[in-house]
Structures are given as structure tokens and as C-alpha cells.
Amino acid sequence: MKGVFVVLLVFVTVSRSFFGRASPSPCFNVASYGARGNGKTDDSEAFLKAWKDVCNATQETATLVIPKLKTFMLQPILFQGPCKPSTINIELQGSMIAPKSVNSWKWRNSDRKWVQFSNINGLVINGEGQIDGQGHPWWNSNVSNRPPVLQFHSCGNLSLNGTTHINSPKNHISIDMCNGVHISNIHIIAPMHSPNTDGIDIAGSSNVLIKNSTIETGDDCIAINSGSSLINISGIFCGPGHGISIGSLGQNGDEARVEEVHVRNCTLNGTLNGVRIKTWMGGSGYARKITFEDIVVVGVNQPVVINQHYTGIEEKSGGEAVKISDVTYSNVKGTASSVEGVILNCDAKVGCTHIVLEDIHITRDDGDKTHASCTNSHGICKHCDPIVPCLLPS
Numbered sequence: 001m002k003g004v005f006v007v008l009l010v011f012v013t014v015s016r017s018f019f020g021r022a023s024p025s026p027c028f029n030v031a032s033y034g035a036r037g038n039g040k041t042d043d044s045e046a047f048l049k050a051w052k053d054v055c056n057a058t059q060e061t062a063t064l065v066i067p068k069l070k071t072f073m074l075q076p077i078l079f080q081g082p083c084k085p086s087t088i089n090i091e092l093q094g095s096m097i098a099p100k101s102v103n104s105w106k107w108r109n110s111d112r113k114w115v116q117f118s119n120i121n122g123l124v125i126n127g128e129g130q131i132d133g134q135g136h137p138w139w140n141s142n143v144s145n146r147p148p149v150l151q152f153h154s155c156g157n158l159s160l161n162g163t164t165h166i167n168s169p170k171n172h173i174s175i176d177m178c179n180g181v182h183i184s185n186i187h188i189i190a191p192m193h194s195p196n197t198d199g200i201d202i203a204g205s206s207n208v209l210i211k212n213s214t215i216e217t218g219d220d221c222i223a224i225n226s227g228s229s230l231i232n233i234s235g236i237f238c239g240p241g242h243g244i245s246i247g248s249l250g251q252n253g254d255e256a257r258v259e260e261v262h263v264r265n266c267t268l269n270g271t272l273n274g275v276r277i278k279t280w281m282g283g284s285g286y287a288r289k290i291t292f293e294d295i296v297v298v299g300v301n302q303p304v305v306i307n308q309h310y311t312g313i314e315e316k317s318g319g320e321a322v323k324i325s326d327v328t329y330s331n332v333k334g335t336a337s338s339v340e341g342v343i344l345n346c347d348a349k350v351g352c353t354h355i356v357l358e359d360i361h362i363t364r365d366d367g368d369k370t371h372a373s374c375t376n377s378h379g380i381c382k383h384c385d386p387i388v389p390c391l392l393p394s
Contacts, residue, residue, distance in 0.1 A: 025089075028054050029065040030072065037070025039097060044075045055083035066129060068093035075099060075106045076113065076147070081120035081155075088122060092129035092163055098149070102137050105147075112147045113174075121156040130164040138169035139194050146170040146196070156180050166190065171198035172217070177227075181208040187215075192240040194218035199241065206230045217241045221271070225249065226256040226285070233262070239269035243300070245276050246290060248310050250283015250322040258287045269298040270337075275329065276305035279322035281347070286323040297334035303362050304329055306355070306377065308347040321350040328356040336362050341370030341386050344377040355379030357388055 028050045031037065035046035054062045062085045066072065074096055098114055099105045114133060117123060133149035149168040152158055157180040165172045165188045172188050175181055183200065190197040199215035202208055204227035212235040215221035221238035223245045224231055238244060244263055249256035256279065268274045275292040297303040308321050324346065341362035346352035355377050362370050362385065374390035381391035 025059055025061040025063055026057055027063045027065050029067060031067055031070070035072055037067070037072050037094060039071035039073055041073065042075055043072045044077050047072070047074060047077060051079050054085075054088060055081065057085050059085060061085055061087045061089065063089040063091060065091045066094050066096065066127070068129070070094040071097055073097050073099065074115065076108055076115075078108070078116045078118060079120070080118050083120055086122050087124060088120065090123070090125045090127075092125060092127035092131075095130040095132060097132040098134040100134055100137070102141050102143060112145055113151045114147050114149045116151045116153065117155055118153045119155070123152075123155050123157075124159040125163065126159075126161050128162055128164075130166065132166050133168035133172070135167040135169040135190065135194060135197065148172070148174050148201075150174070151176060152178055152181075154178065158182070161185055164189070167194070168197050170196050171201045171219075173200045175200065175202045175205050175208060177203075178205040179207055181205060183210045184212050186213045188213070188217060190217045192218055198223050201225060202228050202231060204228065208232070211235045213237075215241065220245045223247070224258060224261055226254065226258060228258050229260045231261045234265045236266040237269070238266065239271045239298075241271050243268055243271045243273035243276055245273070245278060246287055247278040248280055249278070249287060250280040250285065252280075253282045253284070253320070256283055256285035256287065256322050259289045261290045263291065263295070264293045267296040267298065268300050268303075270300070272301050273305050274300045274303035275332070276302070276307065277324055277327065278305070278307045278310040279324065280311055281309055282320050283322045284320050286325065288323070288325045288327075290326070291328045291330065292332065293328070293330040295329075295332040297332065297336065297362065299335055299337045299365055301336065301338050302340055302343055303334065303336050304332055304342040304357070304360065306352055307343065307345045308350070308352065309345055321347040323350055324352040326354045327352070328358070329360060330356070331359045333359075333361045335365050336370050337365055339364065339371055340373060342372035342374070342384075342388055344372075344374040344388065344390065346376035348376055351376040351378060353378050355391065356382075357384050357391060358382040360384040360386075362386065
């Protein structure tokens with residue numbers, strides 16, 4: 001019996017080893033597919049060949065490796081899903097760089113983006129590599145439809161961590177129609193006067209977490225657009241730039257829907273705006289259940305802003321406006337570079353309701369007091385400096 005037990009034990013052990021062990025996660029290095037990485041040769045086709053094998057891998061996890069000490073020049077490129085693995089890792093160790101001049105971009109289709117990831121679930125991008133959009137010639141050109149650099153479309157359970165993004169012709173990162181997004185420890189850089197170089201734009205997406213990142217751009221550090229909900233932002237250092245914004249919403253009479261946004265523990269340094277909501281006149285829909293808390297402003301031109309008259313033609317609005325309600329600004333402290341610390345500019349017919357400002361302490365850079373302007377906004381103000389005249393004290 002003892003011999004039988006030993007044989008049985010060996011059989012079980014071998015069986016578990018043979019049948020139960022998961023296959024190793026395969027790695028696909030773009031250099032193995034002919035990518036040169038010299039910063040001049042077009043490596044797009046090599047990347048697409050590597051992606052095809054990654055996307056069709058039969059294992060649960062597959063990895064695309066972009067090796068370090070290399071700079072890969074890519075023309076506009078689409079990484080298309082759905083893919084077979086439940087998780088696809090991209091190890092961005094080297095650099096990806098766009099074509100150097102405006103006229104050298106080769107568009108594969110009418111969708112003018114540089115790097116797109118579409119319909120991929122479980123995409124994880126990690127690494128200390130860099131994505132360079134080569135934006136300088138675009139900023140100085142007369143081209144109106146400048147391309148964003150990195151777009152994620154219909155990607156579920158997306159993770160982006162550790163990467164650096166510089167000099168996009170337009171916005172650096174677009175999150176579009178995605179559910180379940182985690183972005184952390186990234187760095188976005190563009191000159192202060194580069195036009196429309198938003199850091200991260202979010203639209204039509206939900207369950208998005210952005211944290212512990214530095215964003216220095218020529219426009220909004222983060223912009224939250226229509227169709228977005230359950231957005232959490234924390235630990236962001238923003239500046240230069242135009243601040244952290246909801247909107248703009250309601251352009252061209254569009255219906256907007258944004259709700260459940262929570263921005264906390266962020267620092268805005270030298271930005272044009274701080275934390276704001278901006279909507280076009282003539283739009284419709286709502287922006288609601290929004291909280292900005294534990295915000296530090298340093299030399300911000302307009303630290304706290306709600307503007308229902310962001311832009312538009314009032315005569316054609318038909319009395320319509322995006323409804324803004326249930327908004328809280330809590331523990332916003334620091335300095336302003338202008339006299340206006342708080343601006344609440346709401347529509348006469350629709351107005352802004354259930355607005356709460358508490359523990360607001362904003363002074364001028366030189367130590368003088370700031371002022372608040374306030375129209376058609378309804379709610380309470382508790383421990384506010386400056387005092388907001390159209391809100392009830394509490």
C-alpha cells in the first residue's frame with residue numbers, strides 16, 4: 001500500500017504540473033518585427049505586425065515590449081481590438097515620436113488621431129517611456145484640425161501608469177467611451193502658450209480615476225466633457241494651464257450630461273483658472289453632483305469659477321442653458337493673481353442651484369483681499385473669504 005501511495009502521489013504531482021500550470025505570458029518585442037528605433041525610420045508597420053500577434057495570442061495575458069534606449073517614429077496608427085487575451089500589457093520603456101513636420105504626417109483614414117487604441121478590454125500601459133507629439137510645427141501653422149496624440153476609444157478596464165507625454169499638437173490624452181479607467185503617476189508637458197494642448201480630456205466615459213500626476217500644459221490640465229460620470233481626480237499638480245474643468249458643455253445647442261465628479265487634494269499653480277464649470281449658452285442637459293475639495297491655489301488668475309455664459313449667442317439660446325446643480329467647493333485655499341477669487345456667472349432663467357461654498361480662503365498674491373462676483377446662483381456660503389453676496393450665509 002505504501003508503494004501504491006507513493007506512485008499515486010507522484011502521478012498527482014506530475015498531473016498538476018502538466019495540466020494545471022498556466023502557460024507563460026508571451027512577450028512580443030517590436031524590435032523583433034523590424035522596428036529600427038532610430039527616431040527617423042517609419043516603424044509603424046513593425047508595430048502593427050507585433051500588435052497583430054499580441055492581439056491574437058491564445059494566453060490570458062500577452063505583452064508588447066517597446067524597448068528602452070530607442071526612439072520609434074510612428075505615422076498615425078490604430079491598435080484595433082477586440083483581442084483574445086483578457087489582459088494586454090504594453091511595456092513602454094523607450095520613446096514614441098510623431099513625424100517631425102506637419103506635411104510629413106501620412107493619414108491612413110479620415111480619423112485624424114496619432115496613436116489610437118480602440119475596442120480593447122484589459123489594456124495596461126506601464127513604463128518610464130515617453131510619447132512625443134512633436135507639436136511645435138502644428139502650433140505655428142494655420143491648420144485648424146490639429147490631431148490629439150493618444151486616444152483610447154471604447155476601452156474597458158484601462159490602466160496607464162508612469163509614462164511621460166510631451167508636446168501634443170492638440171490634447172495629449174483622450175478618454176472616449178471608456179468604462180473603468182485608472183491613470184496614475186504620469187507627467188504631461190507642453191509650453192504655457194501652446195494652443196489647446198489639454199492634458200487629459202474625458203468624454204462619454206465612466207468609472208475613471210486619475211491620481212498622483214503632474215500636468216503642465218497650455219490649456220485645461222483635465223477637462224471633463226459630456227456623457228461622463230463617476231469621475232474621481234486626486235493628487236494632481238496642475239500648472240501652467242487653464243486648470244481642472246467641467247466642460248465646456250452644450251456647444252451648438254447640444255445636450256450635456258455630467259454627474260458624480262469628485263476632485264480633491266489638488267494643487268493649481270500659476271494657472272489661468274482653478275477649478276471651474278463652463279457651459280455654452282443655448283445648450284441643455286445638466287452638470288450635477290460635483291465636488292471640489294481640499295484644493296490649493298497659488299497665483300491662479302480665477303480660482304473658483306462657474307460660468308453658464310462661457311460663450312454663445314444669447315439671442316439664439318431660446319432661454320436654454322445647461323442646468324448646474326449640487327456643486328460643492330470645500331476647503332479651497334491660497335492666492336489669486338487677480339482681484340476676483342470667486343466668479344459665479346449663472347443664467348437668469350435657468351440659474352445654478354444647490355451651490356455650496358465652505359471654508360474658502362483666497363487672498364491676493366500681495367496679501368490684499370479678493371472679491372467675489374455672483375449672479376443667479378442659489379445656495380449657501382460658510383466661512384468664505386471673499387464673501388459671496390448672492391449665497392446665503394450659514
